[in-house]
Amino acid sequence: MAAPPDALPLAVTMGEPAGIGGNITLKAWAARREAGLPPFVVLDDPARLAALAARLGLAVPVQAVGSAAEAVALFDRALPVLPVALAVPVVAGAPNPANGAAVIASIDRAVALVRAGEAAAVVTNPIQKSALYAAGFRHPGHTEYLAHLAGLTDEPIMxxxxxDLRVVPVTIHVALRDAVNQLTSAAIIHAGQVTAAALARDFGIARPRLAVAALNPHAGEGGAMGREEIDIIAPAVAALRAEGIEVIGPRPSDTLFHAAARRGFDAALCMYHDQALIPLKTVDFDSGVNITLGLPFVRTSPDHGTALDIAGTGTANATSLIAALTTADRMARHRSGARPA
Incomplete structure (x- = not known):
């Protein structure tokens, strides 16, 4: 039997050490009581975090631990860190590919802890993909690498x-022209199936309601502005309905995200990256959370990058990481059958 979530910490990864991950992790721990955060353990270099806290004037005691199990009892007194060795010293704002192995090792160990039942969920700090590519990393990004670690054969869903809003881009990090060319009924159906299942399992929504955004202005105006709605999106919506999923669409995206419309669905499937991200970041720029759906474990992340330009300055905002920690805890509780805090 799995341990109850209260007995397990969240596993927080290092992220790019030259970015703001360490800064926001320290700030999140400092705000633990005010924010009501669950215990977490960090996969990082404790000496690096202690030095960073001292440099930024943050009163965060950092303590190395030998196991995730030690973190829960320690968490209120100190930031627990499972050591991951860096190859070279970190220079804020200047990623070094030599530390790429440590960044990947942090992710690997966090996933291993959760899959072994020693941590409740994975929360990843932002990575610098260019530095990892230079170190030989062969995956497009975090989401794809986590799917690889989980042994998934289907495309991961972000x-x-x-x-006040959940969005799922069907196509993600591709040029807009390529997004249109890659859009298929099968991709929309897969995104809808995985999203509906996750809303029920991880968010406690008994009967999820999905909205599907159109691709073209005015939902294509009956084919006058494009046939994607007729040939690709509407058949996918019909297929999802046939499976018993409550779904509306395709709806014009310019009327899908205002406050009254948002009350009519639990998540919106969007056809390309910015169609999803622009409304989300307009509604709540600071508190957005990136979630990977369909994994055999819970994974969340702040919805921002490494912010190399402000790394080491102490000005990074930890709000999104705090939201990611809170969301991961709630999702893990729903998944385990425990009552969310």
Whole structure:
């Protein structure tokens, strides 16, 4: 039997050490009581975090631990860190590919802890993909690498969530022209199936309601502005309905995200990256959370990058990481059958 979530910490990864991950992790721990955060353990270099806290004037005691199990009891007194060795010293704002192995090792160990039942969920700090590529990393990004670690054969699904909106881009990090060319009924159906299942399992929504955005202006105007709605999107919506999923669409995206419309669905499937991200970041820029759906473990992340330009300055905002920690805890509780805090 799995341990209850209260007995397990969240596993927080290092992310790019030259970015703001360490800064926001320290700030999140400092705000633990005010924010009501669950215990977490960090996969990082404890000496690096202690030095960073001292440099930024943050009163965060850092303590190395030998196991995730030690973190829960320690968490209120100190930031627990499972050591991951860096190859070279970190220079804020200047990623070094030599530390790429440590970044990947941090992710690997966090996933291993959760899959072994020693941690409740994975929360990843932002990575610098260019530095990892230079170190030989062969995956497009975090989401794809986590799917690889989980042994998934289907495409992973990315959800972006804020307090008042959840969006799922069907096509993600590709040029707009390529997104249109790659859009298929099968991809929309897969995104809808995985999203509906995750809303029920990880968010406690008994009967999820999905909205599907159109691709073209005015939902194509009956084919006058493009046939994607007729030939690709509407058949996918019909297929999802046939499976018993409550779904509306395709709906014009310019009327899908205002406050009254948002009350009519639990998540919106969007046809390309910015169609999803622009409304989410307009509604709640600071508190967005990146969630990977369909994994055999819970994974969340702040919805921002490494912010190399402000790394080491102490000005990074930890709000999104705090939201990612809170969301991961709630999702893990729903998944385990425990009552969310």
């Amino acid at each position: 959800m972006l969530a804020a307090a």
